[in-house]
Amino acid sequence: MAEEKKKGYPKIPRANWFLLRDKFKQRTPERVSPSYVASALSMGEASASANIIPPLRAFGLIDDAGKPSDLAYDWRDDTKYAEVCKQILEATYPQELRDLFHDASAPAKNVESWFARDAKVGQAAARAYAATFLMLLEADLAKAKEQNGSKPKTTNAAGKPSKATAPAKAAKAVPAAAAPTAHEVAKPVNEHGGSGDDGGGRRGFSPKLHVDIQIHISPDSSPEQIDKIFESMAKHLPLKG
Template sequence: MASEISYPKLSVTNWWALRKKFQSNPNIKITPGFLAMHFEMGEDSARTNVLPPLRAIGFIDDDGRPTDLAYDWRDDEKYGEVCDVIRRTVYPQELNDAVIDPADRVKVETWFKNKARVGEASARKMAAFYLMLCEAVIPGEQRNGKANLETAQKPKENKSRPVTSRIEQGSLFAEDKPQPQTIHVSDSKDVITVPTPAISSSPNIQITIQIQLSSEYTPDQLDQVFASLIKNIKKLQE
């Protein structure tokens, strides 16, 4: 009878929570009591479900002390390298060669069911952990949808800048003499005046319009934007 083969089933949630603990205190000793206290689980569950995977992937020694690999795991720059080391040392080349796209979860689950001789629930847990190693992406950073053994690049900086158009309407108490409406464009020396119909006994009104424009706009494009704005204001006055 073939010997039973087991693979890590460490949950993704515990993976990131434990990494955070290592980052705050790299010299902690991982024991069932420590895991039960910090991860809301019983000591028996920690002893059965968490300690064996941590030893299997090489993060702690027999005494529960962090290894050099666990120290590297804390470093964002070395995270992808650590995931690659675990994949190559814990899993057979047969699996690593077969999994080209980490999105093919069903294929990976089937492999674990057949090779580890486990049920669907255990196969899903094994596959989830393995695929996380394949992606090697730290949460919050940009994903590219494929296996990436390096830290993902940061999102591009938004180059858009706000341009404020300020419409100020002065006192309009004259019955027959309409006061002009003036538009001041920030970052511009241009002042555009638009005639405004007379409004008797109206209070002072000030309206601020926020327009989000790209810094890559040319002067001609900016002129078109504000020309359109003035045109729409005139329509409202008619």
């Protein structure tokens, strides 16, 4: 028996959906190409071609050549946004799903379970399908602006979030606080607070003073920075030997 073919449903990140809509509001492009999407959403062309162009076609916002449809012009209109979402839902999703979940307050887990069963996909794909469906079902621009405050996550060619590279922290050498000089360290002190020599040729009680110096160096420090730290120690703390 031939294996039943898996179904597929559109999926598009919420932030990318609204950011692209803002671009259309500013100026609707003559053609929505992978290059256009990559520039608009700060992602690679391969990712744009694999993850953004297909749902736009599935929703009827662009044709096979990438030309925006009349629906795309209505999509960018705030007063028509809810109606556009309704049209997309009716044209894209089966009646059963829309009958079961007809309100944006529907439990996301239940919607995910439906997609997992119907499309025979794993948890990650079912979650992405459900998120897109619920976003269209919500069709509320006011809520969208509240929930879409963070920057959109760019995706790589595999459709996974790209990891942002954090700038390397420059190692900072923390100056020692008023370190004693070698002369002060080596000079003995008697029990009365004076020097070891009591002035009469006799040497009094001369305890030895031992000083421990701890230096905390960041693991991100380069070899040159570490050398500079020890050069500074040698300069300001000249020790015998």
